[in-house]
Amino acid sequence: MLKHKNIGLFSILVLSMGLVACQPQQAEPKAKSEKATKPAPDLSAKLIGDSEKLKIQLPECDGKSCPEISLDRLNSNQSFIDEFIDQQILEQLGAMLSVEPEQKKANLAASEAQVASEAKSLADVQTPQVKMQQQLEPYLQAFVALDKELKNLSSAQKISLMIKPKILNSGEPIATVVLNSSSYLGGAHGASAQQYYNFDLKSKKLVTLDALLLAKQKPRLEQLAHEAFKTWVIDAKLADNVQDYEQAWKFKLSDNYYLSKEGLILQYGEYDIGPYVVGLPRLTIPYAQLETVLKAQYLPAKVETVASEAQPNTASK
Known part of the structure; x- marks a missing residue:
């Protein structure tokens, strides 16, 4: 009797093992992505x-x-x-x-x-x-x-x-x-x-150059550019006297410009403000001189901050 009972228990055990083996294996849990995918940068505000x-x-x-x-x-x-x-x-x-x-x-x-x-x-x-x-x-x-x-x-x-x-x-x-x-x-x-x-x-x-300027500031820009012109004439040893030089090559304000790290660059062509030998002259006006000439968005952040701090406090009595 005991022998038959043991045989029955063994049969149940074998059957149980077979059922477990037939069960579909569960897939291993997928590892969570380390970081969410970053959105592509907006390049519409850049010239590339x-x-x-x-x-x-x-x-x-x-x-x-x-x-x-x-x-x-x-x-x-x-x-x-x-x-x-x-x-x-x-x-x-x-x-x-x-x-x-x-x-x-x-x-x-x-x-x-x-x-x-x-x-x-x-x-x-x-x-x-x-x-x-x-x-x-x-x-x-x-x-x-x-x-x-x-x-x-x-x-x-x-x-x-x-x-x-x-x-x-x-x-x-x-x-x-x-x-x-x-x-x-x-x-x-x-x-x-x-x-x-x-x-x-x-x-x-x-x-355009005019679009950079605050209202009624073009005469001031011309004045600053003329001063830069005088310095260029002397430094380049084009003449001992700027007035004499301007008898042949009179100063004029160029509208050919770009904003460099150093300041506003005014580019001139051949024969614009000098003979062929001087090539393509350019005048640089530092941003520090343009705080009240250029609109705020065209000034470097540091210069813009200094300019705003220099304004008088109209709210104080």
Whole structure:
């Protein structure tokens, strides 16, 4: 009897073990994520990008006098700025190279047909770069024609042209792009320029120098710039007497500016306030002198605080 009882208990034990083995195993608890995923930063208030080189095709040439041309455009996250800079590049080319309206129209029509076939292979999408290539064609042909004309005159001169944009300030309070250019298109010497463009990224508008100023403060800015001009003339040893120097090169206020770490930079072109030998002069006005001239949002935080503390307390009696 006891033997049968033991056999029964053993059978129950084996059956229980089998049932446990058939139960689905529970998955191990997943480890909790260490940190919640951070949201992607908002880049709409920043100007982020770089210059991209445009494709230039010139006729084959051998020798040391072959023409050279290098053109870049801006490729950034702010399309309105890219389009604006593209237009400025075309305007600079128009000022450097003579393109007749009829020739420009004919060349543009021909280039449109050529680029259209190229764009079709790119899923019929005309990128800003392709569009810019199309608009450049008349100026490239004018550049080649100028080189041919000089060669026909038995000239060994090597003509060259370069335009390239660069981001200087990415934003806060304003984003700044400088358009550097240099060229030699025959003659005694070449030419160069630096043009600054300043943008408010919120309003998507160009910010002029006048827009930086407090009400009725432009005369004060002109006075500060004139003082900086006088210092520049003496330090550069351009003359012993500023009044004598201004008989030939009179001071004027430039609207070509940007906000640097040191202060307000006023950029001048060749022959603006001096002879060719001085290159591209620039005047720097420190922010400490501009506390009551520039609007608060265009002053560095430290200077803005000092300026506000210097104001008289009108609430006290």
